[in-house]
Amino acid sequence: xxxxxxxxxxxxxxxxxxxxxxxxxxxxxxxxxxxxxxxxxxxxxxxxxxxxxxxxxxxxxxxxxxxxxxxxxxxxxxxxxxxxxxxxxxxxxxxxxxxxxxxxxxxxxxxxxxxxxxxxxxxxxxxxxxxxxxxxxxxxxxxxxxxxxxxxxxxxxxxxxxxxxxxxxxxxxxxxxxxxxxxxxxxxxxxxxxxxxxxxxxxxxxxxxxxxxxxxxxxxxxxxxxxxxxxxxxxxxxxxxxxxxxxxxxxxxxxxxxxxxxxxxxxxxxxxxxxxxxxxxxxxxxxxxxxxxxxxxxxxxxxxxxxxxxxxxxxxxxxxxxxxxxxxxxxxxxxxxxxxxxxxxxxxxxxxxxxxxxxxxxxxxxxxxxxxxxxxxxxxxxxxxxxxxxxxxxxxxxxxxxxxxxxxxxxxxxxxxxxxxxxxxxxxxxxxxxxxxxxxxxxxxxxxxxxxxxxxxxxxxxxx
Numbered sequence: 001x002x003x004x005x006x007x008x009x010x011x012x013x014x015x016x017x018x019x020x021x022x023x024x025x026x027x028x029x030x031x032x033x034x035x036x037x038x039x040x041x042x043x044x045x046x047x048x049x050x051x052x053x054x055x056x057x058x059x060x061x062x063x064x065x066x067x068x069x070x071x072x073x074x075x076x077x078x079x080x081x082x083x084x085x086x087x088x089x090x091x092x093x094x095x096x097x098x099x100x101x102x103x104x105x106x107x108x109x110x111x112x113x114x115x116x117x118x119x120x121x122x123x124x125x126x127x128x129x130x131x132x133x134x135x136x137x138x139x140x141x142x143x144x145x146x147x148x149x150x151x152x153x154x155x156x157x158x159x160x161x162x163x164x165x166x167x168x169x170x171x172x173x174x175x176x177x178x179x180x181x182x183x184x185x186x187x188x189x190x191x192x193x194x195x196x197x198x199x200x201x202x203x204x205x206x207x208x209x210x211x212x213x214x215x216x217x218x219x220x221x222x223x224x225x226x227x228x229x230x231x232x233x234x235x236x237x238x239x240x241x242x243x244x245x246x247x248x249x250x251x252x253x254x255x256x257x258x259x260x261x262x263x264x265x266x267x268x269x270x271x272x273x274x275x276x277x278x279x280x281x282x283x284x285x286x287x288x289x290x291x292x293x294x295x296x297x298x299x300x301x302x303x304x305x306x307x308x309x310x311x312x313x314x315x316x317x318x319x320x321x322x323x324x325x326x327x328x329x330x331x332x333x334x335x336x337x338x339x340x341x342x343x344x345x346x347x348x349x350x351x352x353x354x355x356x357x358x359x360x361x362x363x364x365x366x367x368x369x370x371x372x373x374x375x376x377x378x379x380x381x382x383x384x385x386x387x388x389x390x391x392x393x394x395x396x397x398x399x400x401x402x403x404x405x406x407x408x409x410x411x412x413x414x415x416x417x418x419x420x421x422x423x424x425x426x427x428x429x430x431x432x433x434x435x436x437x438x439x440x441x442x443x444x445x446x447x448x449x450x451x452x453x454x455x456x457x458x459x460x461x462x463x464x
């Protein structure tokens with residue numbers, strides 16, 4: 001999973017659990033960057049009567065580092081408030097919700113967005129960009145939320161001045177992965193017959209199909225994100241690279257008193273997400289909770305998990321004879337170090353870099369001078385497919401993260417830094433066999449697809 005239930009503690013706190021992070025140059029507004037942070041994993045569309053919502057006791061943050069030190073230079077902070085219109089009913093809605101302001105919606109949410117800028121650890125700007133911004137309702141069903149996308153999506157896109165746009169609300173999960181197979185002793189259904197415990201080959205099964213998430217999406221002018229306030233046009237310009245991660249914070253103390261929960265004390269980080277699959281696949285169980293509470297500038301202590309990943313050892317063991325070159329490779333994985341912790345320096349991939357410096361920090365790095373690729377020419381394998389606008393240069397909604405990272409860990413990217421290495425043949429075609437079978441992403445902001453409706457959906461199938 002990209003970041004669904006990735007650590008023991010956060011798996012018990014889904015409203016603070018970030019599932020996926022995307023960052024890319026906006027295809028229709030190429031002077032802007034879109035950042036999407038998803039939370040609350042594996043939402044069954046029919047999960048009422050208390051349908052899913054953002055935590056009003058959680059601070060959600062989108063963090064941007066523009067000088068490569070792993071500290072946030074710019075933070076967009078989101079706080080949510082929940083209203084109960086009629087406390088005498090158990091119903092989420094008391095009739096059809098025909099607009100985002102409908103009085104029939106009994107539990108609407110609203111939010112405030114702040115932008116903070118820091119220099120040398122000191123706050124130099126703290127501006128409220130928007131207040132009382134409406135969140136759309138969950139997609140309950142055809143009667144309760146008729147014509148969902150046309151009624152609610154555009155109504156929930158708010159302008160924040162200076163060309164910014166924001167959306168917060170339920171969307172369809174766009175990630176795809178074969179959860180049932182991968183967690184069954186690292187099996188990949190298309191390669192079942194060469195597994196240590198062989199069974200017949202099969203097509204991949206998208207375990208995330210049919211589930212929704214809660215999305216926070218921002219579209220921001222490039223010049224607002226760079227260190228020098230510029231709009232870089234040269235890929236090799238150091239100012240063109242930003243690092244992005246999302247995080248969630250809770251107050252330190254939670255107390256149950258008088259049959260209710262109260263929270264006290266300062267806010268502390270309980271989850272974070274930069275590059276996909278890092279905490280799930282690389283960080284050991286004993287460190288997963290600590291990793292979520294630490295910050296990117298502290299990630300040098302976790303670098304050994306990247307340099308010598310456990311999955312690199314497991315692949316030759318689980319697929320005997322399939323990865324002989326990988327089994328013999330005993331050097332630190334400088335390729336993964338560049339992809340995940342420092343960015344890729346210039347000179348490794350022609351006409352490309354997203355290097356942020358020597359500080360090892362898990363951030364999704366985006367070179368904003370790389371123009372978006374036309375859909376007809378885009379590769380869902382990103383840089384592995386020759387598409388400089390795709391992962392690990394940021395991450396687009398349709399990038400096939402599982403295939404990219406499986407192939408990288410299997411050794412396909414080692415020759416970028418160690419030309420003496422020849423990847424195993426299997427590394428070039430490694431997949432989990434899934435494809436994008438979730439509701440189709442949108443071509444327009446906020447880009448994720450219509451959430452599955454409760455009435456329309458069945459387990460494993462979501463119909464907008």
